Amino acid sequence: MSVTVVGSIAFDAVQTPHGGRERMLGGAAVHFALAASFFDDIRVVGPVGDDFGDDEYAVLRGRGVNTDDIEHVAGGKTFFWSGVYHENMNSRDTLETDLNVFETFDPKLSTESEAADVLFLANILPELQLNVRKQCDTAKFVALDSMDLWINIARDALVAAISEVDCVILNDSEVALFTGEREVVAGARKIMEHGPSSMVVKLGKYGAALVTPEESFWIPAFPVDFVSDPTGAGDSFAGGFVGCIAAHGGDATVDVLKLAMAYGTAIASYNVEEFGTERVARLTGAEIVQRVEELRRITSFDTPEVALKG
Amino acid sequence: MSVTVVGSIAFDAVQTPHGGRERMLGGAAVHFALAASFFDDIRVVGPVGDDFGDDEYAVLRGRGVNTDDIEHVAGGKTFFWSGVYHENMNSRDTLETDLNVFETFDPKLSTESEAADVLFLANILPELQLNVRKQCDTAKFVALDSMDLWINIARDALVAAISEVDCVILNDSEVALFTGEREVVAGARKIMEHGPSSMVVKLGKYGAALVTPEESFWIPAFPVDFVSDPTGAGDSFAGGFVGCIAAHGGDATVDVLKLAMAYGTAIASYNVEEFGTERVARLTGAEIVQRVEELRRITSFDTPEVALKG
Numbered sequence: 353m354s355v356t357v358v359g360s361i362a363f364d365a366v367q368t369p370h371g372g373r374e375r376m377l378g379g380a381a382v383h384f385a386l387a388a389s390f391f392d393d394i395r396v397v398g399p400v401g402d403d404f405g406d407d408e409y410a411v412l413r414g415r416g417v418n419t420d421d422i423e424h425v426a427g428g429k430t431f432f433w434s435g436v437y438h439e440n441m442n443s444r445d446t447l448e449t450d451l452n453v454f455e456t457f458d459p460k461l462s463t464e465s466e467a468a469d470v471l472f473l474a475n476i477l478p479e480l481q482l483n484v485r486k487q488c489d490t491a492k493f494v495a496l497d498s499m500d501l502w503i504n505i506a507r508d509a510l511v512a513a514i515s516e517v518d519c520v521i522l523n524d525s526e527v528a529l530f531t532g533e534r535e536v537v538a539g540a541r542k543i544m545e546h547g548p549s550s551m552v553v554k555l556g557k558y559g560a561a562l563v564t565p566e567e568s569f570w571i572p573a574f575p576v577d578f579v580s581d582p583t584g585a586g587d588s589f590a591g592g593f594v595g596c597i598a599a600h601g602g603d604a605t606v607d608v609l610k611l612a613m614a615y616g617t618a619i620a621s622y623n624v625e626e627f628g629t630e631r632v633a634r635l636t637g638a639e640i641v642q643r644v645e646e647l648r649r650i651t652s653f654d655t656p657e658v659a660l661k662g
Numbered sequence: 663m664s665v666t667v668v669g670s671i672a673f674d675a676v677q678t679p680h681g682g683r684e685r686m687l688g689g690a691a692v693h694f695a696l697a698a699s700f701f702d703d704i705r706v707v708g709p710v711g712d713d714f715g716d717d718e719y720a721v722l723r724g725r726g727v728n729t730d731d732i733e734h735v736a737g738g739k740t741f742f743w744s745g746v747y748h749e750n751m752n753s754r755d756t757l758e759t760d761l762n763v764f765e766t767f768d769p770k771l772s773t774e775s776e777a778a779d780v781l782f783l784a785n786i787l788p789e790l791q792l793n794v795r796k797q798c799d800t801a802k803f804v805a806l807d808s809m810d811l812w813i814n815i816a817r818d819a820l821v822a823a824i825s826e827v828d829c830v831i832l833n834d835s836e837v838a839l840f841t842g843e844r845e846v847v848a849g850a851r852k853i854m855e856h857g858p859s860s861m862v863v864k865l866g867k868y869g870a871a872l873v874t875p876e877e878s879f880w881i882p883a884f885p886v887d888f889v890s891d892p893t894g895a896g897d898s899f900a901g902g903f904v905g906c907i908a909a910h911g912g913d914a915t916v917d918v919l920k921l922a923m924a925y926g927t928a929i930a931s932y933n934v935e936e937f938g939t940e941r942v943a944r945l946t947g948a949e950i951v952q953r954v955e956e957l958r959r960i961t962s963f964d965t966p967e968v969a970l971k972g
Contacts, residue, residue: 369844390970416971441844534679534751537885558868559882568960570882572869575847599968610963637970644965650878651961653920655954658909660700660947661726 354393355598356465357384357591358484359474359497360454361398361422364628365434368441370580376628377408379431380474380497383584386632387591387619388472389415390640391599395465397421397484399453401428411633421465428453441579442556459484470598472590473517475499478509485516492602495519495594497586503530515547518604521590523554536561537568550609552593554586562613564606571613572651574621574643581627588623588632592616592640611644618643664703665908666775667694667901668794669784669807670764671708671732674938675744678751680890686938687718689741690784690807693894696942697901697929698782699725700950701909705775707731707794709763711738721943731775738763751889752866769794780908782900783827785809788819795826802912805829805904807896813840825857828914831900833864846871847878860919862903862926864896872923874916881923882961884931884953891937898933898942902926902950921954928953 362379366372381398388394395418400408404424412419431454434447459480471488473481473496485494494517502510503526514520520543524536533539540551540563553561557579559572593616600608618640622631672689676682691708698704705728710718714734722729741764744757769790781798783791783806795804804827812820813836824830830853834846843849850861850873863871867889869882903926910918928950932941 390972391968392971439844440838528750534749535885535887535889538887555868558865559880561882561885568885569963570869570885570961571963572871572880572882575845575871575878575880577845577848579845596968607964611965611968614963614965615968635972637972640970641968648963648965651880653879653881653924653958654917655921655924655958658701658906658921658925658951660950661702662700662945662947 353469353598353601354395354467355388355470355472355594356395356397356461356468356488357381357388357472357474358397358459359384359476360431361396361400361404362431362433363403364583365432366437366581366583366627368437368581369439370578373627377411378433378584378628380587382412382629383587383623383632384472384474384591384594385412385417386415386629387588387616387623388595388598389417390592390619390637391595392470394418395421395468397459397461397465399423399425399428399457401425401430401453404430411629414633421460421462423460425453435583437582441582461487470494470594470602472594473497473513474587474590478502478506478513481513482509482516485513493518493594493597493604495521495590497521497590498526500526500529511546514543517548519550519552520548521552521554521593523556523586527553537563550604552613554589560589560613560617562609564609567606569610569613571617571647574617574647575650576621576625579624582624583628585620585624589616589620592619614644614647615640617647663779663908663911664705664774664777665698665780665782665904666705666707666771666778666798667691667698667782667784668707668769669694669786670741671706671710671714672741672743673713674893675742676747676891676893676937678747678891679749683937687721688743688894688938690897692722692939693897693933693942694782694784694901694904695722695727696725696939697898697926697933698905698908699727700902700929700947701905702780704728705731705778707769707771707775709733709735709738709767711735711740711763714740721939724943731770731772733770735763745893747892751892771797780804780904780912782904783807783823784897784900788812788816788823791823792819792826795823803828803904803907803914805831805900807831807900808836810836810839821856824853827858829860829862830858831862831864831903833866833896837863847873860914862923864899870899870923870927872919874919877916879920879923881927881957884927884957885960886931886935889934892934893938895930895934899926899930902929924954924957925950927957
């Protein structure tokens, strides 16, 4: 199998209550690719500028990620985002967004990227997501991320893109914005009416929910001792989630989806322990498996009979 | 076994996005008692005024709750609270708090209430919690709830009360306020340094966490189709949680605590489906068991081996 991810490649500047970085490798496609690289062959499609150099390529290639479809825009600058996290770490303010080469990004997929068995459409303009999805017409499993901006200003295009994918990944406030539904399951099912057979609702530091036509599944965030930087947690989750499905041949049965939720959660938990890609870049498969097992342990309970009155 | 709960008995007025009630039975001790009544014999200790009548007693007695220690203050009025819930239902504004007879409440326990095997100290002045706890000196399991007010203005007294109980139940913002710790487990362990052997951290609509010296356990809120009124959810949770421990002889092993988390979660989920005590007053044991089983189903996953790269 192979996985193609299309999305942003960025430099990020972040400040959190625990410190900050002036400039670190980031972007949805990067965080996704590093996380997914534990499961399958990954190809990244996204634009960079002249400031994107050997050190950045080395992080991706160090995890075996194929960078042939990273488009170098001569004379351009790489997407830059800076933000500051609030005390509770579950919300942040964007200080600066310089789209740079990302502003005119028009994904060009090689034959190899088009032939992906599994496709992840990270958060970009919905029209572009739909175009890419049509190019990858043999993909067995396609997942899509989006954001409040597109829900607000490009709803129809987003619906069109959603109608062509298998799984949508949004956070709970985006689901509420999109559907007007306060409850996670009801909101997810409304989105699934457009076509997807499953949906993941991210709950930030509280974990994530999986919704299928028949059931729902809930997993907490892994309780780390210390959160340094939440940047990229959602995309690392998506990388572990989609990667795990790819490792199962793109066959997204409910059992595979649940296991994928655990792998996504485990990798995201490592991501937040250090800044940017620092932790995941040196993560090992054994460490991931350890947290997946731990997640199972901290959520499991037996239900022996209790005699109730009434 | 028998359970004594000491706390507020109230009339509540609430407005939510789905409607409201001008005056409904409420109060921490009431919600707790109704939930716990499925597991054991419950005695309520709390004050009411002349406005508390047969209809209100009937709700408690309808679930077999012993009301002998409800103190009728002649000429007084029952505690009144009114509030409005915001769109996301996870936060609310208090419009009015009339303590009335609750302002001078000094719990007087009968011999029977003092002899409880299990004691729940609902959210009242920490000095009173400590006094009651000392009166119930044969209790095998004692849990305590509190609030931001006491953390802010009566911290030493709260620490003194906490040091004499087995389990503290707070929400995550209260834990952060109390300890300065952002992470649930680290914050809970700091509180447990004062003596308790376990702690429950309520996460509102996201569920709850149990923290023991060796491990943590996480359970989501049960995903109801529709939340009418969150009032009393936390106290219903506590009633199911403490009640389940009482049903196990007050023997709070980790397995019993986990099962108790599930029972508390199940009953709280029914509580929020209608206003005030309306739903729990006509709840059945079979309905509770059904949701406990469902909670197990929607949180369980297998972890077959996945071949990872690196």
